[in-house]
Amino acid sequence: MALRKRPPPRQTSAPMIQLGILNRRLGYFARRLQVWIFQDFIRRLASVDLSPAQFSVLVVIGANAGLSQAELSATLGIERARLVRMLHRLERRGLTQRLPSSADARRHALRLTREGGRLLARAKRLSDEHEAGLIERFGSKRYRILIEALREF
Amino acid sequence: MALRKRPPPRQTSAPMIQLGILNRRLGYFARRLQVWIFQDFIRRLASVDLSPAQFSVLVVIGANAGLSQAELSATLGIERARLVRMLHRLERRGLTQRLPSSADARRHALRLTREGGRLLARAKRLSDEHEAGLIERFGSKRYRILIEALREF
DNA sequence: TATTGTTATACTCTATAACTATA
């Protein structure tokens, strides 16, 4: 159920490799799609040096200033423990801040720095181009069907 | 662009966490789908103790007896280096074999052992149930649209 | 008692580079 990066070599002399039952496994194709998209995303956002996960963290902080790490963790499905390291990095890069929460001393209120906001704006523009590439590749009709089916899931 | 395991808590008192632009990113939803499917797959195949990647390796070897590690690697997008370890494990479990290739002394001809074939048969049955669960969850019409769109990709 | 952020550990996966033996 792992990924096939490229179609297998279809040389006339070499025997074609069969996928067998994987051809009827949605998980196999979902994985292929996800890896392909992430690779494209990483390439397109190379100039801002953000991974898909880092991008998602900045987007959610940007859209929910003051949220806690636990909320961010639950929203994106990133382990609380893992978030700590990620936020350290983003903070070292001057993109995010952890401020004391006024209501609850255990919490941190997360927000973007001004520089974080600026970088995120650039990243969003690049991710728009990435998405436009996907739309073109799928065809806009199939793209819409796909994203709507997955969104409801 | 990471995963949200469950919808965020929609308590009336707590502010709803917004996904922002992630709502318009196919990669975000593709990742969610893939992780969800893999988690279900792992749960369903717990009794045969096969990961999605191990399952895919057994399926492709089963459908292409005698193929080489390089061919398997290219088909599934698993690094040649990584395959070595995976095949060691499967071999230690008595599921696969690496036989000398008659034509080319550099190659190994991969095949399932009888036990590997039996385990794969059981695993395929479990994966059928997993797939049936997906079809039910999506609805068979939407499932078909999805898998056909992804297969063509 | 439960939750938040944190540290630590072990395992998996990915990405490389380099080595050997063969072609």
Add this chain to the structure above:
DNA sequence: TATAGTTATAGAGTATAACAATA
């Protein structure tokens, strides 16, 4: 020279458990 399989390493991601501070 190039290819197949292998070894080794570093980085990222995942899954846990445990801890201190706070609720």
